[in-house]
Amino acid sequence: MSRPSPYRAVKAHVLARIRSGEWPPGTLVPREEDLAETFGCARMTVHRALRELADEGVVERRRRAGTRVALPTTRTAPVEIPRVDREVEAMGASYRYLRLARATEPASPSAAARLGVPEGTEVLRVECLHHANDSPFQLEERWISLDVVPAAREESFADVAPNVWLLERLPWSDVEHVIGATNATRKVAGHLGIEPGEAVLEVERRTWLERRVITYVRFLHPGRFYRLRTAGRPG
Amino acid sequence: MSRPSPYRAVKAHVLARIRSGEWPPGTLVPREEDLAETFGCARMTVHRALRELADEGVVERRRRAGTRVALPTTRTAPVEIPRVDREVEAMGASYRYLRLARATEPASPSAAARLGVPEGTEVLRVECLHHANDSPFQLEERWISLDVVPAAREESFADVAPNVWLLERLPWSDVEHVIGATNATRKVAGHLGIEPGEAVLEVERRTWLERRVITYVRFLHPGRFYRLRTAGRPG
DNA sequence: GAGTGGTCTAGACCACTTT
């Protein structure tokens, strides 16, 4: 262990009491001023420790009412949705990208709804496949709003994956994910090298730049092989 | 809008530059001291703003090297895994819990591995079903380590869901989730009221208390109806 | 060695909520 800085010491102290069960949910944590005196440090130092614990959902703070240990039921764990190419490489496998289709076309009702544009607006649709060690790992179907990203009209996406291309050019302000499970259609099964009807993990993502949808994308993964993983702590 | 506090103003200023594209990834953000002068505030105030942006993954900071706009590719979005009963109620549906089975039994090899106990150790297995408006919403199979939670031996779980019971009694220090898709077996399909072979969303969760696994649980949701959802921002 | 961020202090005043 290294010497913990004072604010870390305060955090650790409070967390240890909570985890040991000594301070069950609802317990009133000592006032900042008292903790500062206990630890022989400034109130700002204690404040930072408690503020971070509050940000992490470990405690709840209200002026006048003080700081209380939060009910663990209100806490949720973050799940990370990784970028496929990096994930493949992290597994020590070789990554390969293959474009299946690219077309500018009038937005279908569902695509228009998801991109937030009028039906029939010209949008770019790209379909591609990501491989790990030459076996299909992710099937991607993507719509890009040409209003927001006009430069995409000139890009073939034959060699560069759309997510890489987009991320290098555009910042984003909001993102939404929807995760579900579905049965592989014959077409999907053919691309992923599985049997029709096999379960596939479906991740849909919409990305915004200041209220306008940049892109809507649907990823399909073979359910037998692919998992989303995460680890988290309450604090 | 209300008057933002100075540190929020600094955060907003930096975020706006990044989102507008004026500061693309890799751009060097002004030094704390310079920003403090620009905003006419103390360096600590700027520091807090930049520290929060760094915690959120928007910028990367290194001593001597300064603060740089992070590559958006390194950012990930959090997904919240909600508690089922609350989720059902949030949809305006009525929630119902049904215990299917409860038994203390020697840990099978796979259960032992997941709980981190020797094979054959006595563990508690609970199987139950969660309903929304009387239709099955989630099938749950759970193993509880009796070494860590001896009190569970006396609880029937006939009326109280294990997660609620556990959360009211025990704090936790770590959690891991694995999300995948699988095909419903005949038994699973029967419980969930779907056809065998239909895609189901599978969420596995392990919860630790200081290096010891409290419980391992596997949730199965009908893929046709259930989705995990999230929304996030880069900062 | 020099320049950046990381942390801390010992105050101060403000904002909010409960009494």
Place this chain on the structure above:
DNA sequence: AAGTGGTCTAGACCACTCA
């Protein structure tokens, strides 16, 4: 009205990392 957290200041010194 009083008590709590929320924020800020104007310094200070330390830790790390690059040149």
